[in-house]
Each structure stands twice: as C-alpha cells, then as structure tokens.
Amino acid sequence: MNMFKHILATVDLGDEASSVHVVNAALEVTAASDTVHVVCVVPDYGKSIVGSFFPPDHEHDMIAHATDALHAFTKKHIPEGIRVQHIVAHGNIYEEILAAADTCKADLIVIGSHRPALKDYLLGPNAARVVRHAKQSVLVVRSEDMEPLEP
Numbered sequence: 001m002n003m004f005k006h007i008l009a010t011v012d013l014g015d016e017a018s019s020v021h022v023v024n025a026a027l028e029v030t031a032a033s034d035t036v037h038v039v040c041v042v043p044d045y046g047k048s049i050v051g052s053f054f055p056p057d058h059e060h061d062m063i064a065h066a067t068d069a070l071h072a073f074t075k076k077h078i079p080e081g082i083r084v085q086h087i088v089a090h091g092n093i094y095e096e097i098l099a100a101a102d103t104c105k106a107d108l109i110v111i112g113s114h115r116p117a118l119k120d121y122l123l124g125p126n127a128a129r130v131v132r133h134a135k136q137s138v139l140v141v142r143s144e145d146m147e148p149l150e151p
Contacts, residue, residue, distance in 0.1 A: 003107070004029055004030075004034065004107040004108040004137075005031075005033075005034050005035070005107055006034070006035055006037060006104055006105050006106045006107050006108075007026045007029060007030055007034065007035075007036050007037065007106060007107065007108045007109075007110060008037045008038075008039055008087075008097070008100060008101045008104060008106035008108070008109045008110065008136075009022050009023050009025075009026035009036055009037070009038050009039070009110045010022060010039055010040075010041075010097055010109065010110065010111045010112065010130075011023065011038055011039065011040045011070065011073060012040065012112065013040050013066060013069045013070065013073065015112075016073070018112040018141075019073065019077075019112065020077055021112060021141050022110050022111065022112045022141050023036075023038070023074075023077050023078060023110075024077075025110050025139060025141045026108075026110040026139075027078070027079075027082065029108065029139075030082065032081070032082075034083070035083040035084070035085055035104075036078065036082055036083065036084050036085075037084075037085045037087055037100065037104040037106060038070065038073075038074055038078075038084055038085070038086055038087065039087040039088075039089060039096070039097060039100045040066055040069075040070050040087075040088055040089070041088075041089045041090070041091065041092075041093045041096045041097065042059070042062045042063050042066050042088065042089070042090045043091075043092075043093065044059070044090055044091040044092065059090065063088055063090055066088045067086070067088045070086050070088060071086060074086065085104060087100050087103075087104070093126045094125075094126040094129035094130050094133070097109065097111070097126070097130050098130060098133055098134060101134060101135075101136050102135070106136050107136060107137065108136060108137050108138070108139060109130060109134055109136050109137070109138045109139070110138075110139045110141060111126075111127050111130055111131075111138060111139070111140055111141070112127070112140075112141050112142075113127040113140050113141070113142055127140055
C-alpha cells in the first residue's frame with residue numbers, strides 16, 4: 001500500500017537536471033492511481049527596485065512562459081498515463097510551494113537541494129524553509145550530477 005496519494009514535485013525550470021532528479025524521485029513513490037502535482041514558482045519582483053527595471057506586463061509574460069515551459073518539461077520527463085497537475089505559482093518561492101502543497105492536499109513534497117560544498121552543510125534557503133515549515137512530509141533530493149555550491 002502506498003502511503004502517498006498526492007505528491008508535489010517542485011521544479012526549477014532554470015535547472016532542468018536537478019528538476020529531472022526531483023521528478024524521478026516523485027515517480028518512484030507514485031502509484032498508478034496517484035496524482036503528481038508539479039509546481040514551479042515565478043519569483044515576484046513586485047514593487048522592489050529590481051521590479052522597476054521591467055516593463056509592466058513582464059510578470060504576466062513570465063507566468064505565461066513558465067506555464068508553457070512546465071507543460072513541455074512534464075511532457076518530456078513524465079511518462080504517459082501518470083496523472084499530472086501543473087501548478088505555476090507567483091511570489092515568494094518557499095511560501096508558494098507550501099501554499100501549493102496545502103491547496104492540492106499533498107501528502108509529500110519532493111524538493112531538490114544542491115549538494116553543499118564541503119564548508120557548507122546547510123540546505124538552500126528555500127528547501128530549508130520548506131522542510132522547516134511544511135505540514136507534509138518532505139523528501140529532499142540530492143544528486144551527484146548537481147554542482148557543489150561555491151563557498
């Protein structure tokens with residue numbers, strides 16, 4: 001019996017290699033009747049100084065592009081027959097991951113974390129916050145293919 005029915009796999013569209021490892025880990029604990037919810041988060045630059053350098057419709061365009069890219073990613077990396085829900089969120093990365101997990105009633109969140117450099121044994125800030133604040137179980141995927149973070 002599979003204890004996870006709704007699995008949320010977090011995808012970083014800018015890092016396909018680590019995202020493939022996350023999705024593969026999610027698929028390993030997915031039964032045929034389960035749903036894999038795949039989330040990517042478009043950062044919210046909002047009214048920050050950084051945001052002022054972009055045109056007003058930039059975030060809308062980024063969300064549309066992320067939606068297309070997420071569908072292309074899942075088509076390429078998730079076998080046919082697996083139920084997939086695509087979630088494109090917009091805002092603070094770890095907060096949006098937690099909100100998506102609550103909304104889709106995820107039993108498990110699968111998130112990637114870059115292999116830490118020898119001097120740094122901490123998770124990345126978003127993965128660490130998800131682990132610390134999630135109501136759900138969290139599987140952190142590390143990969144030998146991921147490059148170490150620079151100290």
